[in-house]
Amino acid sequence: MSVDAQSQSVLAPGPWSKRFAAAVVILYAGLAVLPLLWIFLTGFKTPPDSIAYPPKFVFEPSLEGYVNLFTTRSRQSDDYLAGLPPPTNWVDRLVRSRNMVIAGPSKFGQRFVNSVIIGFGSTALAVVLGTLAAYGFSRFRVPLADDLLFFILSTRMMPPIAVAIPIYLMYRSLGLTDSHLGMILLYTAVNVSLAVWLLKGFIDEIPREYEEAAMIDGYTRFQAFWRVVLPQAATGIAATAIFCLIFAWNEYAFAVLLTSGEAQTTPPFIPFIIGEGGQDWPAVAAGTTLFLVPIVVFTVLLRRHLLRGITFGAVRK
């Protein structure tokens, strides 16, 4: 067999398959990003621009959507507006140009904070409980482990709405409806099944020898878990946390049913924005854009863990 200059590793893809793969990835990324881009742009349009036909790609950006998102306004007569002192800032000016005055802040900010508390709270709880449970299932002889694991998984198979009514009744009698604690517990309960399964897979991959070595080196089991298992499970924990957060962040059905004020999250709130004075698509788009930011930031922060492969190699198999 001749070895020419073009010869290459058996495992490395050739230039054409690389180009093809790149094309597929770019096409898919474009499809995935397009709606997000549209939402982002709509947030900076004026309401007439947002429903213009044919759609406008080039437009004069406006912050009206964001102003409308964060304020409640009331429509006033020209006479009334003329009698007011001149607007002191750009927000007032913008609102008055639409024949309105600011009546007060909207509830968006508070709903957003609710989402952050409930989303991140339940994610943290699900990941902590999930990691501990997964470690237990992975390392100890748990009676009926397979049945328990299947039971845990089965809670995930059921459509959440099937248990909505019982949970609603239960929450009402416990006084948990429309409370942060209630929503955190509910989302944790749903997410913990996913967390246990994902993390058990990751922890199973970490050879026991590491903990055994650490325990001989003078660490207790918990210290070995903390110093040796957790750092190596970081990839799995990050991936699990992202999945849990996405679920809790986007969840709609339970949020509609169980929250109305105090603890209402952003998803059931966004439809309310459409309400006053016609269809305020820029405000909806602005709310949606802001709603996406935490997930994006969280994912980008954990990206390193998601992309980094699990480190095999230091244990001879």
Added chain:
Amino acid sequence: MAEVALDQVTKRFGATTAVDGVSLTVGDGELVVLLGPTGAGKTTTLRLVAGLERPDCGVVRIGGRDVTPVPPAERDTAFVFQQYSLYPHLSVYDNLAFPLRAPARRRPEPEIRARVAEIAELLHITHKLGNKATRLSGGEMQRVAIGRALVRRPSIYLMDEPLSSLDAKLRAEMRLELKRIQVGLGATILYVTHDQVEALTMANRIGVIDRGRLIQLGTPRQVYQQPCSIHVAERLGSPPINLIPADLLPSPAAPPGTRTIGARTEHLRLGAVGGPGPAALIRRVEHLGDQAHVHLEVAGHTLLTLADPHAPVRSGDRVGLELVGPLYFDGSGNRIGGTAAPGPASGAGGRTI
């Protein structure tokens, strides 16, 4: 350092009995090598001492204290794993420092630095201290794993084939180094190996294990010269011992009941045809440099022995073959005659309870 004793220890995994009633004492400052075929229970024995396995019955003592229920962290042992496991998320330096940073026996950082530097020097891995543990060759990983044990001064070092993935030169070097360290520190070591040179040169005593049972325990010389059974005799010696029927070669000294004769190369004398022994045909001569392997055939049986590389032997030649003080085994494979074979219950250097 301390004396470590196993007393009638048995460990079962379901239907397999990995360790079967083993009693073994490793004296303070002694190096005992466990030798045995794969699956014999060597690793399990080490794990029992370390506390990674609980015995089903029997007692483990370290320094006279019954540690059977004591968790590994409190036993003060150091383990070099067969599947050496460096912490992949840590650098080589941090791997070596890890045992010294255990909350239970934390050392001050400057002391750790000095200790790690010293050990790294000893194992020739100083230039790799900054590496991630995964970015090492197999031999380097193994040396770091040994280093992680050596940074401490535990009551016993447990080493499970610690030199298996080193090249011959490095292995010979490390063997001497380990032995030097052991003698220097007066370290107690329980050492598993498949390499008989390691076993014979390093051990104070060798324990031969088969199917979970300790079948002989004695000095390298005892185990080599007075194996208690065919099985033990087969484990040591290079080339391996020749096992031939009792009546193949004249052996007037054979005790009654001899069924098999074990002839190591030093038990076979090649001479001129027509001497006291029968003639053997030289089938093949392999030159290994400093010596030659000579394959002989006598009455349909092949024997392998050594000869001087300059000896005038060529394949096709006929030579006279004579037995000189071989080993005699009875029908069940036990050695008979000569000096009594020391069983597991006796031996030099340490006392078995």
